[in-house]
Amino acid sequence: QSALTQPASVSGSPGQSITISCTGTSSDVGGYKSVSWYQHHPGKAPKLMIYAVSNRPSGVSNRFSGSKSGNTASLSISGLQAEDEADYYCFSYASRNTWVFGGGTKVTVL
Amino acid sequence: QVTLRESGPALVRPTQTLTLTCTFSGFSLSTGGMCVTWIRQPPGKALEWLALIDWDDAKYYSTSLQTRLTISKDTSKNQVVLTMTNMDPVDTATYYCARALYNSGTYPFDYWGQGALVTVSS
Numbered sequence: 194q195s196a197l198t199q200p201a202s203v204s205g206s207p208g209q210s211i212t213i214s215c216t217g218t219s220s221d222v223g224g225y226k227s228v229s230w231y232q233h234h235p236g237k238a239p240k241l242m243i244y245a246v247s248n249r250p251s252g253v254s255n256r257f258s259g260s261k262s263g264n265t266a267s268l269s270i271s272g273l274q275a276e277d278e279a280d281y282y283c284f285s286y287a288s289r290n291t292w293v294f295g296g297g298t299k300v301t302v303l
Numbered sequence: 304q305v306t307l308r309e310s311g312p313a314l315v316r317p318t319q320t321l322t323l324t325c326t327f328s329g330f331s332l333s334t335g336g337m338c339v340t341w342i343r344q345p346p347g348k349a350l351e352w353l354a355l356i357d358w359d360d361a362k363y364y365s366t367s368l369q370t371r372l373t374i375s376k377d378t379s380k381n382q383v384v385l386t387m388t389n390m391d392p393v394d395t396a397t398y399y400c401a402r403a404l405y406n407s408g409t410y411p412f413d414y415w416g417q418g419a420l421v422t423v424s425s
Contacts, residue, residue, distance in 0.1 A: 196349065227409045231350070238399065238418065239342075239350065244411035282350050286409070290363040294342075297349040 197222060197283055197295035204301040205273045213298045215266040215283030221293060223264035227286035230259055230268045233297075234279045242281075243268060270300070278302045305329035307339075307400050309419035315390045317425055325383040325400030325416065332358055332378050338403035338410060339383040341374065343396040344418075351396075355403060355410065356383060392423045 198216040205211040215222065215230075222228055230243040241250050243259035246266060256271045266285070270277055283295040311323035323341070330337055340355040354374040355363045364372050373386045383400060397420050401412040 225408070229409065229411050231412070233350070238415035239401075239412075240415075241411050241413050245407065245409045250411070250413060284350075284352070284412075289366070291366050292352045292355075292363075292410070294350045294352055 195293070197285060197293055199281075199283060199295040199298045201296070202299045202301065204303055205270075206303045207273055207275065209273050210269060210271040211273060211300065212270075213268045213281055213283075213300070215268070215285075215295045217264050217266075217285055217287075217293075219264060221264075221285045221287040222261065222266050222283075224288065225286045226261075228259065228261060228266040229284045230257075231282045231284065232277075232279050233282065239282070273302055275302050305402060305414040307402060307414060307416035309398060309400050309416045311398075311419055311421065313420060313422060315394075315421060315423050317391055317423060319390050321385075321387045321390050321394070321421060323385045323387075323398055323400075323419065323421070325385070327381050327383070327400075327402065329414075330402060332356075332376050332381070332383070334358060336405040338405060339376070340401050340403045340410070340412060341383075341385045342399045342401060342412075343394075344399070345393070345396040348396075353398075354385060357403075357405065390423045394421070395423045396421060 231239040338357040341353040397418040403410040
């Protein structure tokens, strides 16, 4: 399976909102309600931010939200904070009992 | 409190077989809905999903690596083992294990280990 397509980098100023896209196909992102998003600070364990497209685990700030349209899923971060600077990965079921990550997006807080 | 910890060799020679162990606590892999998965990240590159084993001993593998991977569980020891054969320098990566919780067709990875760096070099 091919990696899902994410922009290499996205940046924003503190307080602003940003959106990270994750584009796949009808065989993965578009075909299932199974997209999740992970935040990864280098040197630390990744953290689940969104699952099942738009569900937020307990303890995750409501500044993070997820959505999907067709073959593209999106992660939005509102009220951008310095601590949000990290790498973000989307992840999706890709049929035949396999899963695939996106290529990752580096979020920079200016 | 759920914790996971990866263990295994830090250095592997090319062509050798890598064996990694994920030792976890705070949940049982015999409980319905519980799964453990392995993910890796080569230096400077993206996360890559490798394999998953569920409470019913069903096993799933990355299509591109399935011929080299084997995942197994020892419920009594709270451990999941991943073996990868014929290691190559391109397999140099930090290997993570994580808990996956089956939820309406999705498997969110809600707890992760800190990762284990494995270097493949002669």
